[in-house]
Amino acid sequence: MNKLRISIIDLIYNGYTHSLYNRAMLANFMSIMPQVIGVWCREEGHEVNYSIFTGSQKLKNFSPDNVDLVFISAFTFTAQFAYALSNYYRSKGIVTVLGGPHARCYPEDACRYFDYVMGLTDKALLIDLLHNFEMNSSFGTYLTAPAQPKTLPGIRQRWEFIEKVHRKMSVVKIIPMIGSLGCPYNCDFCIDSEIPYQVLDMEEIKEDLAFLVKTEKHPKVGWFDPNFGVQFNVFMETIESVVPPGSIEFVAECSLSILNERNVKRLRRNGFVVIMPGIESWYEYGKKSKTGSHVGMEKVKKAAEQVNMIQKHIPQVHINFMFGFDSDAGELPFTLTKRFIDLVPGTYPSYQILSIFGQSTKSNFRYEDENRIIPFPFHMMRPAHTLNIVPKNYTWEEFNMYMIDLLKYSFSPRAIYRRFKGIHYNTSRWITLLMSLTVGGSGKKRFLSDMLKHIRKDPDFQAFLTKESPQVPQFMREKVKKDLGPLWYWLPDKSLSYNPNALSKAESYYD
Numbered sequence: 001m002n003k004l005r006i007s008i009i010d011l012i013y014n015g016y017t018h019s020l021y022n023r024a025m026l027a028n029f030m031s032i033m034p035q036v037i038g039v040w041c042r043e044e045g046h047e048v049n050y051s052i053f054t055g056s057q058k059l060k061n062f063s064p065d066n067v068d069l070v071f072i073s074a075f076t077f078t079a080q081f082a083y084a085l086s087n088y089y090r091s092k093g094i095v096t097v098l099g100g101p102h103a104r105c106y107p108e109d110a111c112r113y114f115d116y117v118m119g120l121t122d123k124a125l126l127i128d129l130l131h132n133f134e135m136n137s138s139f140g141t142y143l144t145a146p147a148q149p150k151t152l153p154g155i156r157q158r159w160e161f162i163e164k165v166h167r168k169m170s171v172v173k174i175i176p177m178i179g180s181l182g183c184p185y186n187c188d189f190c191i192d193s194e195i196p197y198q199v200l201d202m203e204e205i206k207e208d209l210a211f212l213v214k215t216e217k218h219p220k221v222g223w224f225d226p227n228f229g230v231q232f233n234v235f236m237e238t239i240e241s242v243v244p245p246g247s248i249e250f251v252a253e254c255s256l257s258i259l260n261e262r263n264v265k266r267l268r269r270n271g272f273v274v275i276m277p278g279i280e281s282w283y284e285y286g287k288k289s290k291t292g293s294h295v296g297m298e299k300v301k302k303a304a305e306q307v308n309m310i311q312k313h314i315p316q317v318h319i320n321f322m323f324g325f326d327s328d329a330g331e332l333p334f335t336l337t338k339r340f341i342d343l344v345p346g347t348y349p350s351y352q353i354l355s356i357f358g359q360s361t362k363s364n365f366r367y368e369d370e371n372r373i374i375p376f377p378f379h380m381m382r383p384a385h386t387l388n389i390v391p392k393n394y395t396w397e398e399f400n401m402y403m404i405d406l407l408k409y410s411f412s413p414r415a416i417y418r419r420f421k422g423i424h425y426n427t428s429r430w431i432t433l434l435m436s437l438t439v440g441g442s443g444k445k446r447f448l449s450d451m452l453k454h455i456r457k458d459p460d461f462q463a464f465l466t467k468e469s470p471q472v473p474q475f476m477r478e479k480v481k482k483d484l485g486p487l488w489y490w491l492p493d494k495s496l497s498y499n500p501n502a503l504s505k506a507e508s509y510y511d
C-alpha cells in the first residue's frame with residue numbers, strides 16, 4: 001500500500017478567542033483518541049501531521065494542503081468549526097473523516113459534510129478505511145466498530161504528539177492518560193453510561209508510568225477515564241508498584257461513592273492533587289454519590305461533610321452539578337446549591353446545564369417523544385451553557401434567571417475569596433482563581449445574560465424557543481460568524497439547522 005499523508009486535527013474549542021484561560025490551560029484537554037489514530041496510522045507506515053485547536057491557532061497551521069486524508073475530532077459544540085474545515089479541505093480534493101463525540105451523537109447530520117464519519121473506532125476499522133477511501137459526492141459513509149477497543153496505545157506511543165502540544169505551553173502541562181472505558185453507573189444523560197465498563201491493560205499502564213518517572217521532572221497526569229477508580233485497588237496497586245511517592249501528580253474524575261476517608265488518604269499518598277466528583281442533582285443520581293435515599297437538604301449536608309473531608313487531604317476539589325432535569329422545580333435546587341457552597345468554601349463548583357445530544361443515549365427518546373428538543377445550532381451547545389430542551393417546570397426566563405443568580409453567588413468576590421483561602425496548595429489556588437474569574441464565573445454569566453436578553457426581547461428567538469419557527473435567530477448566526485472568523489466563509493449552507501430528533505430518525509432509518 002502507498003504511504004499516505006494524513007493530518008489529524010483535534011478541535012478542543014469552537015472559535016477564535018483571546019481568552020487567557022484558553023491560552024494557558026485549554027491544551028490540557030487534548031483528546032486521546034486523535035493521538036491513538038495518529039499512532040495506528042504511523043504503525044501502518046503513513047506520515048502523520050497532528051495539531052490541536054484551542055482558539056488561537058491559524059488555519060494554515062492545521063494541515064499541509066497536500067495530504068490525502070484529514071481526520072477531525074469534534075465535540076458537538078465544535079461541530080460547525082469542523083463542518084467548515086471539512087468543506088475547506090474537500091474543496092482542495094482532500095478526503096475528510098470525522099471522529100469524536102459529535103460523530104457518535106449526530107452521525108447522519110455529519111455525513112452531510114464529511115466523506116466518512118466514525119463512531120466507535122478500533123484499529124481494524126481504521127485500517128479498512130486507509131485501504132479503501134474516496135471522496136463521497138453526496139453523502140458520507142458512517143463506519144462504526146461493534147465495541148470499544150480492548151487496548152489503546154499508551155503514553156509512550158503517543159509521546160511525540162503530547163510533547164508537540166506541551167512545547168507551546170508555559171504554565172501547567174497535563175499528560176492525558178486513560179485506564180478504563182465506559183462506566184458501570186447509568187446516569188441517563190451521559191454518553192459513557194451506554195459503554196460497558198472495562199479496565200485497560202494494567203501492565204501497559206505500569207510501563208507508561210515508569211516511563212514518565214524516568215523521563216519527566218514532576219509530571220502531571222490527567223486520568224481521562226469517564227469514572228476513575230471504579231476498580232480502586234487495581235489502580236492504586238498499579239500506581240504504587242512503579243511511582244515513588246511525590247514523583248507524579250494526578251488529576252481524576254471519580255464518584256463520591258469510592259471516596260471514603262481511607263481511599264482519599266491513599267489517593268493523596270499516591271500524588272492525587274485534583275479530584276472532580278459529580279453530585280449532579282439534589283434529587284437524583286444518589287447511587288454514584290452513595291447518598292442513597294437522601295435528597296434535598298439532607299443530601300446537601302451529607303455531601304458537604306464528605307467533600308470537606310476530601311478537601312482536608314486533596315488540595316483541589318471540583319464538584320460537578322447539572323441543572324435542567326425534570327426533577328428540578330422552583331428555586332429550591334439553586335438555593336440548596338448555595339447552601340452547599342457555604343458549607344464547602346474551598347471547593348470549586350462546576351455547573352453544567354443539561355443538553356440532549358442526539359443519539360448519545362437511548363433515554364433521549366423521552367425528550368423526542370415529548371417534542372421538547374430545540375435545535376440550537378451545535379455551536380451553542382456547550383454543556384455548561386445551553387439547555388436545549390423545553391424545561392419542564394420553568395419558563396425559559398425563570399430558568400436563566402435562577403442560573404445567573406447562582407453563578408453570581410458562587411463567583412461573588414466573597415465566594416472567590418473564601419475559595420482562595422480554603423485551598424492550601426499554591427498552584428491549585430491560583431488555577432482555581434483563574435477559573436473562577438474567567439470560564440467558571442464571568443464567561444457563563446455573560447453567555448446566559450445575553451440569552452436572557454434575547455428571551456425577553458427578541459421575537460425571533462421567542463418563536464424559535466416555542467417551535468413556532470425553525471429559523472435560527474440572527475444573533476446566533478452572528479455569534480457563529482464571529483467565532484468562526486475566516487472559516488465562516490467555508491461553513492456549508494444550511495448547516496446551522498438539523499433534525500433535533502436524531503434518535504427517532506436513526507431508528508426509522510435503520511429499521
Ligand code: SF4
Pocket residue numbers: 183184185186187190191192193226227255278288
Ligand atoms: S458516573 Fe459519571 S461517567 Fe458514569 S454514567 Fe454517571 S456521569 Fe457518566
